[in-house]
Structures are given as C-alpha cells and as structure tokens.
Amino acid sequence: MSFAPVVPFNGYTGWAFLARTRAAQEAAFAGSAEMNRDESYFRERIGSVETAEELVADRRLLSVALGAFGLSGDIGNKYFIRKVFEDGTLRPDALANKLADKRYLELSRAFGFGDYAVPRTQLSDFADRILAEYKTNRFEEAVGAQSNELRLALTAERELAELAMRDLSGDAKWLTALGSAPLREVLQTAFGLPDSFAQIDLDRQVAVLKGRADRYLGGGDLAQFQDPGKVEDLVRLYLLRSQIQGFGAGYSPQSVALSVLKSAHHTGGLLSRLV
Template sequence: MSYRPVLTSSGSAGWAFLNRTLSRQQAAFNSSAEIRRESEYFRDRIDTIRTPEALVGNRRLLSVALGAFGLREDIDNRFFIRKVLEEGSLDPGAIANKLSDKRYLALTRAFGFGDFDTPRTALSDFADEILALYERREFETAVGEADNDMRIALALQRDLPELARQQSSEATKWYTIIASPVMSRAFQAALSLPDSVASLDVDQQYRIYSEKAERVYGSPDPAQFADPARLEAFTRDFLQRAQLRSSATMSAGASALQLLQTAARGGLSLRL
C-alpha cells in the first residue's frame, strides 16, 4: 500500500504542520513499495537510453521522466514528447522554446537528446537527479489528493523562487506565471482576484497582476519572491484566501440546498 501524506488541517495551520514534518513524510513516501519499485527500475535502465525513441518506447521509464517534470498526463502523447526531446533547447525555433509551458523546456534540457552528441542519460548522477524531482512531484500529487491547495503551496516552494531568480524582465516573469496553472491559481487567490481574470487578454492580465502585487506586496516584480520571507508570506496569503474562498463556496452551496429542502417540505415552487 502506498504511503498517504498526513495533513492535520487546511490553511496556514495545516501548512505549518506539513512544513514541520515534510522531510520525514517525504522519506516515508520515497520508501513506499510503488515509488521504490519504479525508482529502482529507472535507476537500473536509464543509462542504456540514448535516443528519444528509446525513451518513449519504454512506458515505465517515460512515466518517471514525465512525472519528474509534472507532465505525467502526456504519457500517451508519445509522438509529441519525442519531437520535443529530439529538437532540444538550443535552437530558438525548437518546440520547447515556443511553448508557454516551460515544463517541456526543462524536460528536454534535462535529458539533452537534442542538445549534445551524448545525452545526459549517460552521466553517472543522472538517475539521482531525475529521481529526486520525480519523488518530490509524486509526493506533491499524493498531497493534492487530500488537499489540492496544499499541493499548490508545495509546488510554489520550488517553482516561484526559481522563476524569481531568472535573469528575465518583470513582464516575462508575469507571462510565465499567467501560463502556469499552478502559479496563476496561487496569485489569483493571494491577490484576491476573481477566476474570471483568466479569460482576459494576457496583456490585461499582466497589468492587473503587477498593479495588484505592488499594492499588496510593495513591488510589482515577481523577483521579490526569491526572498524566503516574502515567499512564506505569499504562501500563507494564498492558503488563507483560498480557504476563505472554499468556505464561502461551501456556505453558498449549503444555503442553496437548505432553500431547496425547505421549499420541497412546504410544497413550494421556486420556478419564476
């Protein structure tokens, strides 16, 4: 049986507990039978893989490779993954460089099939590198099965500082956030923006995000979240406001249900 992460509650209190126990829970998760079995299989065979075709032809290896970058949902899209890996990252016209979702770029850079004569799968520490990513992502997925907002909070600790430290413009960072389902959801909640903001033109979204971030955090630049203290404050804001949204939604649903039940008991019609 797989290890199930322990969450005591949602929101900031649950986040504090998860942070205190994270290293122990991650270790227990990594030791579970399923994760250990797939990790050992990957470690034993990945150094024999020299082409994208060979990787996509082995479903178990491909599952770990995609899982390491949060792309497990693409497991059956093998032709596309093969093209991404073949084209690599060095050519500005490569598929991975054109996609707004930068997980594919990280994937092809990690394996190096299209960038080097000898792919990075031949490196002695390559398996360790990919498995560390895989185990962390799989743990986040397991957490998300119990509390998706907690999964997002965990992902933020990895993705947001990495983005903040990049040598790119403020606008480029915001466009990356907007294109990321995880980070855009977190910023919408933390900045108290409605879900409908996602339907606006990306340039409008960029202006809204940056202006609201300046009002709330004192700076419009996502680079500020490279600071651990600011990242922690942002994570708490996200969890607290996401919890309030969830409570409001549940209360509205409960009120509607109660109204319907009352009407049914009284033989009333709610039709206009």
C-alpha cells in the same frame, strides 16, 4: 503499499500542519517501497536510453521522467511527449517553445534528445538530478491526492524561490511565472484575479501582477521571493482566499473571515485586505 502523506486539515491549518511534519513525511515517502523500486529501475536503465523513441517506449522510465516535471498526467500521450523531446528547445518553432506551459520546455531541455548529438541521459549525474526532482514532485502529487490547494502551495513555494534567483529581468520572471500552470493558478487566486485574466495581453497581465504584488506583499518585483517570508505570505494569501472561495454563496465576507480566523492563526494583516 506506498506511504501516503498525512494531511488532516485543508486550507492554511493544513499547511501549518504540513510545515511542521514535512521533513519526516518527505523522508518516509522517499523511502517507501514503491519509490525505491522506481529509483532502482531508473538508475539501471536510463543510461542505455539514447533516443526519445526508446524512452517513450518504456512506460516505467517515462513515468519517472514525466513525474520529475509534474507532468504525470501525460503518461498516455506518447506521440505528443515524443514530439516534445525530439523537437528540442533550440529552434523557435520547436513544440516546447510554442506551449504555454513551460514545464514541457524544461522536460525537453533536461533530456536533450533534440538539442545534442549525445543526449543528457549519458551524463554521469543525470539519474541523480532527475530522481531528486521526481521525489519532490511525486510527494507534491501525493499531497494533492488529498488537497489540491496544498499541492499547488508546495509547488509555488518551490518554484517561486527558484525563479526569484534566476538571472532574468523583472518582467521576464513574471512571464516565466505565467508560463507555469501551478504558479499562474496560485498567483491569480492569491491576488483575486478572475479566470478571464488569462485572456488579456501578456504585458498587461505582468503589469497587473506587479500592482497586486505591491498591494498585498509590499513590492512588485518577483525577486522579493528570495525571502522565504515573502513566499510564505503569498502562500498564506492563496490558501486563505481559496478557503474563502470554498464557502460559496450565502455567506457574507465578514462571516467567512471569522470562520477562517478560527481555523488559521497568525494571518497578520493579509486577511483584512481580502474582505
């Protein structure tokens, strides 16, 4: 049986517990029998895979490949995934470049079936890099089986820190964040934006995000998330607002805030801005 992460609480209380126990829980999860079997199989077989067709035909290899990019739900969409791989990323009309969710772009780029004469599966360190991402994303999925909000928080924490350090313009970073389904959901919820926000012009979306980030976090530049404290502020804001939304109708903002305060400490001035 695979190790299941322990998440006894939801919301920010659960996040605080996970933060305290995360290193030990991740190590136990990565060392589970199921993960060891997946790792051994991938290491033994991936070097012999030279085409997208071969990869998609092997469900166990494909499961690791998709899991490494948080796309495990696509395991049954073989034709679609093969097309993502074979089109590559270099042509503007490649399928991965047309999709709003840029995890597919990263998936296709990582394997290189459509970009290079010799795919990246032949590189000596390829298995190491994919398996490292696989372990991280599978742990997040396992947490998500108990709390989707905590899974999104983990993903946002990781992706924001990585994105903040990329050599991109300020607007390009925000656009990249919008292209990540988990990051978009965290940002929209944390900043109190409605579902209809996704329907407005992209330039306007970026402007709104900058304004909300400045209001809630003290700065509109996504590069601020190089500071782990800023990432924590956003995650806390997301989890508190998610918890407030979970109370539903019939509760006043003041009563909801009081309930949240009883279950989460050290919220600073963020909560006062939600009510």
